[in-house]
Amino acid sequence: MTRSILVWHRDDLRTVDNAALAAAVADGDPAPAFVFDPRYYGERSLACDARLRFLHECLDDLDRQYRDRGSSLALRTGDPREVLWSLLDSGVVDAVYCNRSTTARYGREVGEAVRSWDAVTTFSDDGIRRTDRRHRDGTVAVDTREGWGNGSETAGRWQDHCEAYFEREPAERPAGLPDNPVESTTSVEAVEDRYDVTPEKSDVPPGGTVAGKERLSAFCDRLSEYPGVVSPPAAAAERSSRLSPYLAFGPLSVRQVYRAVEEAPECRGRSMYRSRLFWNRHYSQKLADWPGWADRAVNPVLRGLFRDEHDPELVAAWTEGRTGFPMVDAAMRALVETGYINFRTRAMVASFFHYVLREWWRRGADFMYRHLIDADPAINYTQWQSQCNLTGVHPVRIYDPAKQVREYDSDGEFVREYVPELAPLPDEHLAKPGKAPLAVQEEAGVRIGEDYPRPVVDFERRAAQTRAQYADLADRAEEALSDARVRRRGSFSTRRREEGEGAGEGNTGEATSEGQSSLDDF
Numbered sequence: 001m002t003r004s005i006l007v008w009h010r011d012d013l014r015t016v017d018n019a020a021l022a023a024a025v026a027d028g029d030p031a032p033a034f035v036f037d038p039r040y041y042g043e044r045s046l047a048c049d050a051r052l053r054f055l056h057e058c059l060d061d062l063d064r065q066y067r068d069r070g071s072s073l074a075l076r077t078g079d080p081r082e083v084l085w086s087l088l089d090s091g092v093v094d095a096v097y098c099n100r101s102t103t104a105r106y107g108r109e110v111g112e113a114v115r116s117w118d119a120v121t122t123f124s125d126d127g128i129r130r131t132d133r134r135h136r137d138g139t140v141a142v143d144t145r146e147g148w149g150n151g152s153e154t155a156g157r158w159q160d161h162c163e164a165y166f167e168r169e170p171a172e173r174p175a176g177l178p179d180n181p182v183e184s185t186t187s188v189e190a191v192e193d194r195y196d197v198t199p200e201k202s203d204v205p206p207g208g209t210v211a212g213k214e215r216l217s218a219f220c221d222r223l224s225e226y227p228g229v230v231s232p233p234a235a236a237a238e239r240s241s242r243l244s245p246y247l248a249f250g251p252l253s254v255r256q257v258y259r260a261v262e263e264a265p266e267c268r269g270r271s272m273y274r275s276r277l278f279w280n281r282h283y284s285q286k287l288a289d290w291p292g293w294a295d296r297a298v299n300p301v302l303r304g305l306f307r308d309e310h311d312p313e314l315v316a317a318w319t320e321g322r323t324g325f326p327m328v329d330a331a332m333r334a335l336v337e338t339g340y341i342n343f344r345t346r347a348m349v350a351s352f353f354h355y356v357l358r359e360w361w362r363r364g365a366d367f368m369y370r371h372l373i374d375a376d377p378a379i380n381y382t383q384w385q386s387q388c389n390l391t392g393v394h395p396v397r398i399y400d401p402a403k404q405v406r407e408y409d410s411d412g413e414f415v416r417e418y419v420p421e422l423a424p425l426p427d428e429h430l431a432k433p434g435k436a437p438l439a440v441q442e443e444a445g446v447r448i449g450e451d452y453p454r455p456v457v458d459f460e461r462r463a464a465q466t467r468a469q470y471a472d473l474a475d476r477a478e479e480a481l482s483d484a485r486v487r488r489r490g491s492f493s494t495r496r497r498e499e500g501e502g503a504g505e506g507n508t509g510e511a512t513s514e515g516q517s518s519l520d521d522f
């Protein structure tokens with residue numbers, strides 16, 4: 001008798017390049033399903049409504065793909081462990097197939113529980129090395145990045161593994177499918193009504209494979225522009241790929257994007273972009289190796305840093321974009337209004353939160369995670385830890401927000417869009433509006449201290465205080481790295497450490513955020 005195989009979709013919302021679906025087609029009758037978990041909805045959820053809407057659009061699109069082939073996407077609500085167990089237990093399906101998802105906290109707990117059942121088969125055709133052999137503390141027993149970049153014979157093994165993934169032919173979309181024996185007990189509309197999903201963000205891209213493919217094809221046509229648009233925040237919002245939410249929810253796979261980009265004419269933009277797709281896989285690998293990334297500092301000496309100094313007023317000024325530092329405020333308002341800011345700007349606000357406001361990184365990382373449409377635990381939390389040097393191997397890079405305005409928004413396009421109260425000021429005063437002479441303020445009709453706040457902290461003083469504190473901790477942090485497991489978690493790049501990345505830009509200790517410009521630069 002043909003086996004009925006439930007294909008459990010999570011962050012793989014596509015029918016092409018889907019190993020679990022392809023295997024279900026080969027082994028029986030696929031029954032595709034998605035389970036809305038109430039944990040991701042409501043006040044305490046770490047997903048904003050705009051991200052939930054993006055997910056819902058992806059589900060509508062996935063359902064259309066299945067319907068075009070004679071099936072449909074079954075929708076259920078509840079704890080996936082209970083929903084899937086009851087479908088297996090009642091005999092509606094005989095087995096569950098799913099792709100491995102690299103996540104943390106609750107999502108990982110659910111995934112691991114389901115994966116342990118005999119009736120469940122998991123697939124990991126995603127460039128991530130999973131050994132699943134674990135130490136007692138949950139870390140992998142085999143170093144998946146063994147030999148990486150250290151000149152040994154095994155150097156580059158992870159890179160080879162990842163490259164092989166990119167080069168392998170992806171599974172094709174199934175042609176025709178049987179009826180889905182799993183009935184939907186809910187709908188996207190019912191879930192939106194029940195949890196009052198009312199997105200307030202603007203300029204959010206539409207979800208789904210069709211929209212993702214259109215975006216990918218338009219981006220491939222302008223790949224040569226990429227190096228020039230990736231850093232300035234206004235240009236990046238308009239002209240960088242903006243494919244990250246599609247990669248996070250999976251209406252497009254990283255491999256599909258990689259292969260489309262490989263077909264474009266060779267140019268610097270193409271190789272830069274290709275590197276970023278490796279970074280995407282690299283950070284997933286880091287989280288797969290150690291799920292603790294989302295919760296605690298890699299280096300035990302730096303754990304809990306600034307946690308007790310918490311100042312709710314400062315955190316509110318940061319989240320609401322009223323710190324008195326125009327680039328930080330524009331960035332935070334852009335994040336909340338649109339769910340997107342580019343890499344450099346994310347790095348700057350993270351660095352500002354931790355080093356300058358001297359706040360515990362997790363509060364900032366969770367806030368950003370909630371608002372990003374492309375929120376990916378593997379990238380967000382590892383990036384926060386690296387920007388805040390919680391590994392003990394990175395330089396303390398403190399971005400000067402005024403310098404960011406001068407270098408990446410010199411015509412004030414980004415600051416004026418998100419901090420309109422500063423718009424009438426001449427360009428040269430947008431970096432430090434408090435320094436604008438009173439006559440200039442008067443002529444522009446902008447009073448700093450009334451229409452726009454003065455800086456909430458003394459940047460130089462706080463930056464110096466933090467640098468001194470990190471210097472004090474340096475020896476102990478270095479010592480903690482003698483524990484092989486800690487060192488391995490923090491091992492982004494031996495090369496970067498040797499070359500002292502971050503010493504550039506006038507010895508301010510500020511790194512270029514494009515420091516990772518090649519595959520060796522992890």
Ligand SMILES: Cc1cc2nc3c(=O)[nH]c(=O)nc-3n(C[C@H](O)[C@H](O)[C@H](O)COP(=O)(O)OP(=O)(O)OC[C@H]3O[C@@H](n4cnc5c(N)ncnc54)[C@H](O)[C@@H]3O)c2cc1C
Binds near residue numbers: 247350
């Ligand atoms: C503090 C911080 C938090 C971040 N959180 C996330 C997150 O939750 N989700 C997320 O997708 N990206 C995150 N990034 C990485 C990066 O900022 C975004 O991937 C990028 O801005 C998305 O825009 P894009 O699609 O136009 O990127 P492009 O510049 O067009 O890059 C293409 C793709 O490459 C990948 N990529 C780019 N930069 C990185 C990077 N540094 N690390 C890993 N992958 C990368 C992304 O998948 C991206 O879609 C974070 C960066 C920082 C500094």
